[in-house]
Structures are given as C-alpha cells and as structure tokens.
Amino acid sequence: MTTAEYENHLQILREELVCALGCTEPIAVALAASLAAAALGELPQRLEVRCSGNIIKNVKSVTVPNSGGLRGIEAAATLGAVGGRPDAALEVLQSVRPEHIGKVVSLLGQEGFCNVELAEDVPNLYVRVVAHASGHDGVACIEERHTNVCELTRDGVATTVAGISACPSPASAAADAGSAADRSAISLASVWEFARELDLADVDELISRQIELNQTISNEGLTGRWGANIGSTLLASRPNDISCKARASAAAGSDARMSGCPLPVMICCGSGNQGITCSQPVLEYAHELWAGHEELVRAVVLSDLTAVHVKYFIGELSAFCGAVSASCGAGAGICYLRGGSFAQYEATIVNTLANVGGIVCDGAKPSCAAKICAAVDAAILGCDMALADDNFLAGDGLVGKNAEETIRSMGYVGRVGMHPTDVEILNIMIGKTDVSGS
Incomplete structure (x- = not known):
C-alpha cells in the first residue's frame, strides 16, 4: 500500500467517524x-x-x-x-x-x-x-x-457564520461532497490490508472514542426504557449467548438514540445507527474471545471501512436499510477476530448481502433497532458459513462472481432499483397514497 493510499484510508475514517447528538x-x-x-x-x-x-x-x-x-x-x-x-x-x-x-x-x-x-x-x-x-x-x-x-x-x-462558509458540491449523488478523501479508490483488498498493517497510533484515539461513546449509549439502552426496548428484550431471552449479546448491544444503542436520548454517538456512513452497528457487535466478540486492545481496534477499523465501501455504491440515503451495510462491516470485524482469512472475510460480506440485502428503510424510528438485530444476525450467520466454507455462490440471486461484483449489484439495486420503492414509501408515510382499499 502506497503512502497516498494509506493516507486516503485514514482520511476516510476521520471524515466518517464524527460525533453526533441524535438521529x-x-x-x-x-x-x-x-x-x-x-x-x-x-x-x-x-x-x-x-x-x-x-x-x-x-x-x-x-x-x-x-x-x-x-x-x-x-x-x-x-x-x-x-x-x-x-x-x-x-x-x-x-x-x-x-x-x-x-x-x-x-x-x-x-x-x-x-x-x-x-x-x-x-x-x-x-x-x-x-x-x-x-x-x-x-x-x-x-x-x-x-x-x-x-x-x-x-x-x-x-456570508460566513462562525467560520463556516458555503462550499458548493458537485451535482452527482455519488460525489464525495465536502470530502478530501476518495471513497471510490478503496476496495475490500485495500481495506483488509490497511486494517492489518496500520500504525495503531494513527487510529487509536479515534476508534477508542467510537467504542467509548457507542458503548455508553448502548448501556443506556439496555438499562433504561427507550423505544420498543428491543435490545433489553433480546438480551433477557439469552443473556449468555454471544450472538444474542452482539445483536442486543447494537440494538440497544438504537433504542435509545431513536427515542431522543441526549447522549452523543460516533457515526459512520452518515448514521449513528450504522456507527453503533459497526462497533458494538465487534466489541462484544472481542470480549468473548479475550482479544487485546490492538486486535479490537483493527477489527473495528475493518468494520467501519467495509461498511463505507458497501454503502458507497448505494448512496447516502435510499430505500435500502443502512443497517445492512453496517452489519456487513460488523460481520467482517467478527470474522477477523475469529481468525478468518481474506477469502472468508469476502465470503462473510457476500453471505450477509445475499441474506438481508434489500431490507427497506421506512424512516428513522424505534423499529430501526429490530432491523439492526436482523442484519447483525445475518452477518453472524454469514461469518459462521464463511468459516465453515459453506457459502452462497455466483448465480444465487444477485451474488456475483466475486465479492466486489456482489457489492456493486446490491448497490445498484439500492440506488436505482429501489428508487421507485422509496417514492412509494414516502407517499404512504405522508398520506399521499391511500392504501386502505376503500
């Protein structure tokens, strides 16, 4: 990896991992x-x-x-x-x-x-x-x-306000508006290489802050009464199961966040729910596997950048639920902690997308936590499959000849194919479409 490529990956992390209060x-x-x-x-x-x-x-x-x-x-x-x-x-x-x-x-x-x-x-x-x-x-x-x-x-x-002035962006929806990083230049191979070879000092403070903030709001979601209480309900059913703990931890953060909890989170892909989903399941598996701090940081970096790469082909907002992209990242980080190879990392992403690609986004609300549960469950299953070398193959629906082609296929569906769906979802939500059948 060249110095320029390395710096580009770092810059993407710096731009994506931003502290936010609320949805x-x-x-x-x-x-x-x-x-x-x-x-x-x-x-x-x-x-x-x-x-x-x-x-x-x-x-x-x-x-x-x-x-x-x-x-x-x-x-x-x-x-x-x-x-x-x-x-x-x-x-x-x-x-x-x-x-x-x-x-x-x-x-x-x-x-x-x-x-x-x-x-x-x-x-x-x-x-x-x-x-x-x-x-x-x-x-x-x-x-x-x-x-x-x-x-x-x-x-x-x-005019300028508090040092802020306008920076007109390109019209293209795919443009990295207001960004110094080139998200189109990364790949699964470069993300895997970067996460394994990075200098820990370059990311430690940023990733540790992500883990700290997102763990805090997750704990609030588990102990308080927020939204539909998806995380706490799930954890109560199987408190000692690592898969359950991973899903509950991510869902609980969303429970609190969607219902107005005034705690900040570290976002990824423009979303706090996605930032939480990228970090919390990975943290739970790191605890379960007794992974050290450095391995945890590398796994979360892999998770964040994988999510960014998958989401890039979908766009910032669409009818494609962002929890799916983030869960691909979580599955990737979990695969890394469990000793997976690069091929198994790729397979984890393909298996996840083949399962839950296409979950619709009908707005930010308490049920986002349940969608996170479903997506993280699919990612964990995808990782289990990959580590057992039991994978979905090219030709299985939208699964392409390799992981990159599969990501692009799913991205096209989310960005283009689901656009009419997005319009109809909005029409129903604002009452423009009558679905009563009368």
Missing part, C-alpha cells in the same frame, strides 16, 4: 436552521424549510434530542434556529436549554411560523432553510452529506 437527519435540519438564523442575525419571525423525500422520511417519526420529546421537521428546524450552535456541526443541539424548548413550543403554536415543503429533483440528502425577519433573509442549504453546506447567504449575499 443525523433531524440534526441536519437543525444545523441548517441554526446556520440560517445565524446568517440572518436575529431570531427568525418565520422559517421556510424545503427537504428531500428521504429527509422527510427519516425525520417524521424520530424524537429530536434535547427537545422535551418533540418530533418532526418543524420541531427540529425551530429548535435549531432558537437554541442551536451553528459551529457545533452534528452536535448543534447540545447547547439547547429548557427555556429554548419553551420558546420552541410557543413558536410551533403560531400558525405559519415554520412551513415545510417537499423538494423534488434534488439529491437524496437535501435541506434548505430560509429564515425571515425584519425584511431580511438568512439562507442555509445542506446537501449530499449531513454537514456539507452548499449555500449560506444573507439577503442573497454569501
């Missing part, structure tokens, strides 16, 4: 609103919010953190405008205080304060907020990635 879609809305309000320079008298269908889908049913239990785009945008810190990126709502929540409730009670519209013919991840007051407008637009600010103006003139 990243409502947080992106809150961040855009906070930036728009800051550009305006005063408390908005009115907000206009335009979002892609995938943003609407992923904000509709999830609790906004530090909101007192509020849900929805109007709540996220108003809270961001009133109490958000625009320079805090995906932790924009960490600064919210009780008086901010009271103000938000009051504003939401005013008819017409926050108007939300569906934006069409835009990237899958798109939020544009216009904040109005005193005859002036502040505008902020985020697209492609959750922190990629492509427009930031006051009265139509480009």
Whole structure:
C-alpha cells in the first residue's frame, strides 16, 4: 500500500467517524436552521424549510434530542434556529436549554411560523432553510452529506457564520461532497490490508472514542426504557449467548438514540445507527474471545471501512436499510477476530448481502433497532458459513462472481432499483397514497 493510499484510508475514517447528538437527519435540519438564523442575525419571525423525500422520511417519526420529546421537521428546524450552535456541526443541539424548548413550543403554536415543503429533483440528502425577519433573509442549504453546506447567504449575499462558509458540491449523488478523501479508490483488498498493517497510533484515539461513546449509549439502552426496548428484550431471552449479546448491544444503542436520548454517538456512513452497528457487535466478540486492545481496534477499523465501501455504491440515503451495510462491516470485524482469512472475510460480506440485502428503510424510528438485530444476525450467520466454507455462490440471486461484483449489484439495486420503492414509501408515510382499499 502506497503512502497516498494509506493516507486516503485514514482520511476516510476521520471524515466518517464524527460525533453526533441524535438521529443525523433531524440534526441536519437543525444545523441548517441554526446556520440560517445565524446568517440572518436575529431570531427568525418565520422559517421556510424545503427537504428531500428521504429527509422527510427519516425525520417524521424520530424524537429530536434535547427537545422535551418533540418530533418532526418543524420541531427540529425551530429548535435549531432558537437554541442551536451553528459551529457545533452534528452536535448543534447540545447547547439547547429548557427555556429554548419553551420558546420552541410557543413558536410551533403560531400558525405559519415554520412551513415545510417537499423538494423534488434534488439529491437524496437535501435541506434548505430560509429564515425571515425584519425584511431580511438568512439562507442555509445542506446537501449530499449531513454537514456539507452548499449555500449560506444573507439577503442573497454569501456570508460566513462562525467560520463556516458555503462550499458548493458537485451535482452527482455519488460525489464525495465536502470530502478530501476518495471513497471510490478503496476496495475490500485495500481495506483488509490497511486494517492489518496500520500504525495503531494513527487510529487509536479515534476508534477508542467510537467504542467509548457507542458503548455508553448502548448501556443506556439496555438499562433504561427507550423505544420498543428491543435490545433489553433480546438480551433477557439469552443473556449468555454471544450472538444474542452482539445483536442486543447494537440494538440497544438504537433504542435509545431513536427515542431522543441526549447522549452523543460516533457515526459512520452518515448514521449513528450504522456507527453503533459497526462497533458494538465487534466489541462484544472481542470480549468473548479475550482479544487485546490492538486486535479490537483493527477489527473495528475493518468494520467501519467495509461498511463505507458497501454503502458507497448505494448512496447516502435510499430505500435500502443502512443497517445492512453496517452489519456487513460488523460481520467482517467478527470474522477477523475469529481468525478468518481474506477469502472468508469476502465470503462473510457476500453471505450477509445475499441474506438481508434489500431490507427497506421506512424512516428513522424505534423499529430501526429490530432491523439492526436482523442484519447483525445475518452477518453472524454469514461469518459462521464463511468459516465453515459453506457459502452462497455466483448465480444465487444477485451474488456475483466475486465479492466486489456482489457489492456493486446490491448497490445498484439500492440506488436505482429501489428508487421507485422509496417514492412509494414516502407517499404512504405522508398520506399521499391511500392504501386502505376503500
């Protein structure tokens, strides 16, 4: 691996592993609103919010953190405008205080304060907020990635807020918007080589932080009452089974996060649920196998980068559940800890995709935890199969002649084939399609 290739893998990790408070879609809305309000320079008298269908889908049913239990785009945008810190990126709502929540409730009670519209013919991840007051407008637009600010103006003139200025991104949905790394340049072979040969000092602090944050919210999900309590319910059924513990640990983090737990997580692939899924099952297996710290770090690096590689071909948001991509990573890390070879690592990914590829995403909500359970279970089975050399073969559905071809096939299905499904899911969720049969 050349120095440039090594640095590219490191840069991908630095860009992907970002601390976030709450589900990243409502947080992106809150961040855009906070930036728009800051550009305006005063408390908005009115907000206009335009979002892609995938943003609407992923904000509709999830609790906004530090909101007192509020849900929805109007709540996220108003809270961001009133109490958000625009320079805090995906932790924009960490600064919210009780008086901010009271103000938000009051504003939401005013008819017409926050108007939300569906934006069409835009990237899958798109939020544009216009904040109005005193005859002036502040505008902020985020697209492609959750922190990629492509427009930031006051009265139509480009401006800077807390050191942040707009960085217009390419129109291509596959572009690494706002990124210095080239995700198209990595492969399963390069990820395997990087994870095995990296200098631990280059990633130790970052990966240790991922493990620490995600373990904390997982423990909260297991001990508290959050969402549908998938993690704690699962663990109670078989508390000493490692497969069960791995699934429960990941699900519990999602239980808490989807229901507004105000604990930060380390995201991966733009998602806290995916960041948790990449780290927690691997951590449980490391404990079970008495793996040392260095082996754990290498396994989590393998998990994170594998998930990034699989997700790259699907896109940031789609109808393809991101837990599947993350579970491929978790299966990869578990395979590494169990002594698997490169061929068995590849087979683990193929076996996982052949099983649960195509789980639909119908928005961020408590049932995400159950989908994580199913996906991680498939990854563990995929690893068991690979280590026994019992694998799905080319021609079995979308399984290609090798792992890379299988990843691309599944990516095409998620990005292109499932696009009409994505539209219909949104139409049902917003009441545009009547499925009552009457």
